[in-house]
Amino acid sequence: MREKLEPPPADGAAAWITGALPEGWFTEPPEVIIDRDEIVVYGRLPEPQLADDASDADRTAAEAGRINQHREDTRERRIKIARQVEHRYQRKVAWGVVCGNTRQLFTNLSAPVMTRLRQPERQVLDTLVDAGVARSRSEALAWCVRLVGQHANSWLDELRGAMGAVTELRRRGPEIP
Numbered sequence: 756m757r758e759k760l761e762p763p764p765a766d767g768a769a770a771w772i773t774g775a776l777p778e779g780w781f782t783e784p785p786e787v788i789i790d791r792d793e794i795v796v797y798g799r800l801p802e803p804q805l806a807d808d809a810s811d812a813d814r815t816a817a818e819a820g821r822i823n824q825h826r827e828d829t830r831e832r833r834i835k836i837a838r839q840v841e842h843r844y845q846r847k848v849a850w851g852v853v854c855g856n857t858r859q860l861f862t863n864l865s866a867p868v869m870t871r872l873r874q875p876e877r878q879v880l881d882t883l884v885d886a887g888v889a890r891s892r893s894e895a896l897a898w899c900v901r902l903v904g905q906h907a908n909s910w911l912d913e914l915r916g917a918m919g920a921v922t923e924l925r926r927r928g929p930e931i932p
């Protein structure tokens with residue numbers, strides 16, 4: 756079996772993407788999240804102006820409308836930019852936006868992950884399936900990963916920072932023939 760090659764480093768990807776975006780698309784520089792499979796670009800849209808007495812439901816509806824209009828208006832240009840980024844950094848590109856309190860990710864990559872689980876772990880997944888929380892073991896595992904991510908964000912951020920420091924030290928270290 757052939758081993759999957761790692762994509763090239765995505766150093767500078769956030770800056771490149773920011774430079775490629777048309778002026779006025781977002782109210783601030785985009786948030787760019789990179790892993791070995793995908794680059795996700797989130798941009799902030801201006802909040803719709805509503806009356807001071809607008810309800811939360813009205814605000815949510817207005818934000819959804821703004822997001823939908825942005826998605827339709829920018830589709831062709833986003834595809835063109837994504838193709839350039841995919842060629843340059845060898846990763847799929849996904850787009851998302853933030854508008855007010857709404858954060859929406861458009862179509863993004865779903866990558867299969869193989870794992871071996873012992874009976875106690877399989878029983879956790881089966882309980883989630885039997886209770887109707889998930890339709891399959893695969894969906895139950897994804898649910899568990901999202902739950903851990905929500906409750907361990909600060910720890911995961913600290914771990915990612917430490918990994919980044921190790922990567923930088925390796926980069927600055929001596930060359931090994």
